[in-house]
Amino acid sequence: MTDPVAEPTVQTYMDAPSTPRLRLPPGACDSHVHVFGPRARFPYAPGNRSVPAEAPKERLFALHKQLGVERCVVVQSITHGFDNRVVEDTIKAGAGRYLGVALVPVDVPDAELQQLASCGFRAVRFHFMKHIGGGTQVDDVLALTPRLAAVDMHLQVHFESECVHTVGRQLLRSEVPVVIDHMGRVDATAGAGHADFQGLMSLLDKPRMHVKVSGIDRIESSARAGSGYPLGVALARELVSRFPEQCVWGLDWPHPNHTHVPDDGELVDALACIAPDQDALHKLVVENPEKLYRFPSRWRTR
Incomplete structure (x- = not known):
């Protein structure tokens, strides 16, 4: 099957990011990345506003080796839509070190959820973002959560x-844990002190709510x-300090729909300020993702 999309592609990641000064602890997990293509095997979904350049699993594996990342959670992107095969392929190649988050419609059949769970998908993701056409109704998502609970x-x-x-307040009614992106x-x-950040922290007062302290490069309007x-x-440091059990971290490679191309080595080095002592860093990048995503026993650190 060939990909009919002919629009120019956009390079969203550095070919040669810096090597970080910070040495990550054994078992460190990058809890938020995407994989794009190759399009000859995994066609892009039609109708996307932006067409990112291919960012296949081999590039991701090489990046993680350079950065000292040993485990990872790959998040299905709207680039591939509901066709989760590109992430399934990455999970399989990762041999237990890589797990996934799927994109599905709210009326996804139970059999498909069971199949995704058996392949190493630990969650499903829904968007409420205007720039990517978020039109999901939160009540429909909440109605799905008992079926998510049934497949863990x-x-x-x-x-x-x-x-x-x-949306955040309504999600407190979820029957499964909720992870808030970026x-x-x-x-x-x-x-x-802004009301939105204070509102985020009020959600995290509930222990089943979690947050990804990814996107430090996205939430500053003049970031570069x-x-x-x-x-x-x-802000990331505040969240890690206040909610040490509920935070996970990720690069968000290959940085789609962005204002600039971040340096992944710089993003790793920022962890020295986000989690400024070894205990906090270990909890953020090792213990919390291990517990939340349930890595296979051979890849657990405890």
């Missing part, structure tokens, strides 16, 4: 910051590679 999967959500007060896409320039992302780092 959780819920991952990506929403715009103002949704923390609406710190709720809050505006880092508004600081920790080499800046250190101090405003994004400050």
Whole structure:
């Protein structure tokens, strides 16, 4: 099957990112990446506003080797839509070190959920983002959660910051744990006192809510590679300090739908400020993802 999409592709990642100074602990997990293509095997979904360049699993594996990442959670992207084969292929090649998060419609059959779970998918993801056509109704997502519980999967959500007060509050009724992407896409320039960030923290007062302290490079309006992302780092550090059991971290490689191309080595080095002591870092990148995503026993650290 060939990919009919002919639009120009957009390079969204560095071919040669820096090697971080920070040495990650054994078992470190990158809990949020995507894989794109190769399109000859895994065609892109039609109708996407942006067509990213191929970012196949081999590039991801090489990047993780350079950065010192040993485990990973690959998140299905709208680039491939509901065809989760590209992530399934990466999970299989990862031999237990790589797990997945699927994209599915809210009326996904139980048999498909069971099949995804058996292949190493630990969650399903839903978007509430205007720029990628988010039109999912939160009540429909909530109605799915008992069926997710039956196959031991959780819920991952990506929403715009103002949704923390609406969608976020409604998701407290979920029958499975909920993971919020990219710190709720809050505006880092508004600081920790802004109502959206305060609303995010109020959600995390419930222990079944979790957050990815990914996206420090996305939530500063003037962010650029080499800046250190101090405003994004400050919010991530606040979350890790306040909710040490409920945070996981990820690169968000290969950085689709972005304002610039981040340096993945710089994103790893930012962890020295986000989780400034060894215990906090170990919990963030080893213990928390191990517990949340249930890596196979041969790849557990405990």
